[in-house]
Amino acid sequence: MRLDDALRQAREQLAASPSPGLDAELLLCRVIGESRTYLRTWPERTLSDSQQRVFQALVRRRAEGEPVAHLTGEREFFGRPFLVSPHTLIPRPDTETLVEAVLETLPESELRAVDLGTGSGAIGVTLALERPAWSLTLTDASRPALAVARDNAERLGARVGLVCCDWLDGLGGPFDLIVSNPPYIDPQDAHMEQGDLRFEPRSALAANDHGLADLRVIAAQAHDTLAPGGWLVLEHGFDQGGAVRTLLGERGFQDVTTRQDLEGRDRVTLGHV
DSSP states (O other), X not given: OBHHHHHHHHHHHTTTSSOHHHHHHHHHHHHHTOOHHHHHHOTTOBOOHHHHHHHHHHHHHHHTTOOHHHHHSEEEETTEEEEOOTTSXXXXXXXXXXXXXXXXXXXXXXXXXXXXXXXXXXXXXXXXXXOTTSEEEEEXXXXXXXXXXXXXXXXXXXXXXXXXXXXXXXXXXXXXXEEEOOOOBOTTOGGGGSGGGGGSOGGGTBOTTTTTHHHHHHHHHHHHHEEEEEEEEEEOOTTOHHHHHHHHHHTTOEEEEEEEOTTSOEEEEEEEO
């Protein structure tokens, strides 16, 4: 079967997906080990019988709802390929807002930083690569997730430390920067049963108190763990900007502001002690 014919059939099978064309191309690239540019340059190339069987199996699984990132084993974040697994959240473009806020706010000179609940390591590894002078520690309460973060750090050449712990419990300080993309979805939110969220670890997605429980804990712990002038940078839900600003203000953080994501929605709140 020609590549263009395989893609056409896959798009038809994936019509219910928000991005059937992209999904089909990413899955086919995974099967043949080539780029999307290759698909457009050589549409007449053919799949072997074994490649066709593997591709069709992946398309069926995607049609049943499995995330493309789980089927390919990776997702791009800040221009780099990150390994993912069912033990981690799938890195999303919204989270790049957090990285950009950090890079714009903190100096390039040496400092101590920690990424709490790192998951795949997308945030912490990216910061380590973008700011080589920084000392980065990545933490997670899930050992399987921390193993994925370790693999990503090694593959991408990032020098980081890794610690299995619950938020800042047991970590020494002080830190100049604390970042986190913690669970912030209300457990009763209907989106929990939709799309890719159905296949991601619930413990990394949902938090009590209408999604604010973990954000509240981190804000409390961070204030006593940051060095003077140190920054806390948190990702949160689009409707939680006001609540998180209040949390940080109540804990004595200064210059508290909220950044918007690519769609203009509140996504990241930061402040310093």
